[in-house]
Amino acid sequence: MLAAVFATGCSDDGGTGAGTQNVDTTAQTSDGTATQSPGPTTEPSPTDPTGGTQSGGQTNTTEPDPTAGPTTNPTSTTTTATATATTTPDTTTTSATATTSDDTTTGGATGVVRFVVLGDVGEGNEDQYQVADAIIAVCEQRGCDWAMLTGDNFYDSGVEGVDDPQWQEKFELPYMGITFPIYAVLGNHDYGGNGIGVDFDTSKSDYQVEYTQVSELWRMPDKYYSWTQAHAEFWGLDTNQIMTDPFNGSSDPQQAWLDQTVAASTATWKIAFGHHPYLSNGDHGNAGAYEDLEGIPLPFVAGESVKEFMEESVCGKIDVYICGHDHTMQWLQAACGTEFIVAGAGSKANTIEGDNPFHFQIAEMEGFTWVELNDNSFTGVIFDKNGNELYTRTFMK
Numbered sequence: 001m002l003a004a005v006f007a008t009g010c011s012d013d014g015g016t017g018a019g020t021q022n023v024d025t026t027a028q029t030s031d032g033t034a035t036q037s038p039g040p041t042t043e044p045s046p047t048d049p050t051g052g053t054q055s056g057g058q059t060n061t062t063e064p065d066p067t068a069g070p071t072t073n074p075t076s077t078t079t080t081a082t083a084t085a086t087t088t089p090d091t092t093t094t095s096a097t098a099t100t101s102d103d104t105t106t107g108g109a110t111g112v113v114r115f116v117v118l119g120d121v122g123e124g125n126e127d128q129y130q131v132a133d134a135i136i137a138v139c140e141q142r143g144c145d146w147a148m149l150t151g152d153n154f155y156d157s158g159v160e161g162v163d164d165p166q167w168q169e170k171f172e173l174p175y176m177g178i179t180f181p182i183y184a185v186l187g188n189h190d191y192g193g194n195g196i197g198v199d200f201d202t203s204k205s206d207y208q209v210e211y212t213q214v215s216e217l218w219r220m221p222d223k224y225y226s227w228t229q230a231h232a233e234f235w236g237l238d239t240n241q242i243m244t245d246p247f248n249g250s251s252d253p254q255q256a257w258l259d260q261t262v263a264a265s266t267a268t269w270k271i272a273f274g275h276h277p278y279l280s281n282g283d284h285g286n287a288g289a290y291e292d293l294e295g296i297p298l299p300f301v302a303g304e305s306v307k308e309f310m311e312e313s314v315c316g317k318i319d320v321y322i323c324g325h326d327h328t329m330q331w332l333q334a335a336c337g338t339e340f341i342v343a344g345a346g347s348k349a350n351t352i353e354g355d356n357p358f359h360f361q362i363a364e365m366e367g368f369t370w371v372e373l374n375d376n377s378f379t380g381v382i383f384d385k386n387g388n389e390l391y392t393r394t395f396m397k
Contacts, residue, residue, distance in 0.1 A: 113232050114143045118368035119150030119324025121346035124170040127366045128347035132174045134387035146180050150324035151187025151275030158190045158204040162211045183219045185236040187275035197240045198247045233267035237274035242309045273322040278310040279340050281354030282326025333357040343369045360391040
């Protein structure tokens with residue numbers, strides 16, 4: 001019975017095709033202007049935080065290379081991307097314009113950090129390769145220091161070890177053209193059990209940590225970890241451990257670690273990424289009501305523990321929380337003092353079903369999000385799998 005309930009709550013059937021875009025232009029905090037880098041830096045840091053594999057979290061600090069320069073020539077062009085709303089809550093059109101800047105480096109040398117975020121990538125299918133190609137093109141134009149994977153890195157039940165062929169089929173080959181590190185966190189499928197998040201092989205999550213020592217691209221120094229660059233600090237969370245507590249161990253040490261490190265941080269920007277959402281209009285839904293199962297007397301299935309964790313340790317303490325789990329691209333309106341972005345369409349895409357207030361969302365379209373932190377501004381740009389700019393938003397601290 002328990003397995004059936006979990007399997008229902010963790011289904012991941014996805015579709016492809018041109019989805020319907022939904023844009024709310026009434027709640028934006030700026031005019032939506034994004035700064036375009038004249039060129040990328042392919043090596044973000046001479047000291048990648050590969051770290052160890054001890055439990056209980058790990059903090060790594062990277063210092064950007066001040067000599068790192070762009071690998072393409074600066075461009076003086078200006079591009080305009082338009083995202084058109086076709087459904088409620090708003091029927092207007094918003095235009096987002098990207099312009100060039102004087103910045104000629106990435107890696108934080110000028111107080112600028114750039115990265116891409118995508119999730120639920122572990123299929124090895126054509127859409128995953130297409131998204132990867134779009135990332136390469138965007139990063140060549142705008143600059144990227146690294147990428148983030150928001151979990152469910154390998155469908156359907158994680159990997160069997162560091163020599164599992166899936167590492168080649170679903171990671172190394174799709175992203176072979178990427179030259180910057182890819183930081184990853186664990187999802188329910190990575191823990192095994194066909195998405196249940198609990199498996200007889202309790203080492204499945206450890207294999208992904210261990211692969212950090214094997215790959216030039218893959219970065220998962222621990223099941224939860226943090227690092228800093230320039231004026232930003234980043235926390236990778238293991239939300240499946242929180243979701244399934246106590247089956248994969250207590251999440252208390254992770255929460256204590258997060259509380260302590262966030263409180264001690266002096267970074268201008270505090271950004272966390274994990275697999276499970278706090279708010280989402282996808283088919284999984286909001287924490288505490290995942291799969292609309294809040295009536296079932298199994299609170300961990302509905303994500304009650306994730307909801308409590310987020311409200312106690314993320315809301316109002318983390319500036320931006322980025323997740324996957326739902327195979328869509330969403331930018332929800334800020335809640336509880338934190339911005340929430342869903343980036344779970346890295347290899348397949350599902351429907352939009354919820355009614356949380358949002359700035360932008362799109363169903364049944366694969367893609368990713370590009371982020372720039374420029375001093376006290378945060379710019380996010382959502383791209384589809386073809387590299388088309390769908391939506392841009394900038395807000396300030």
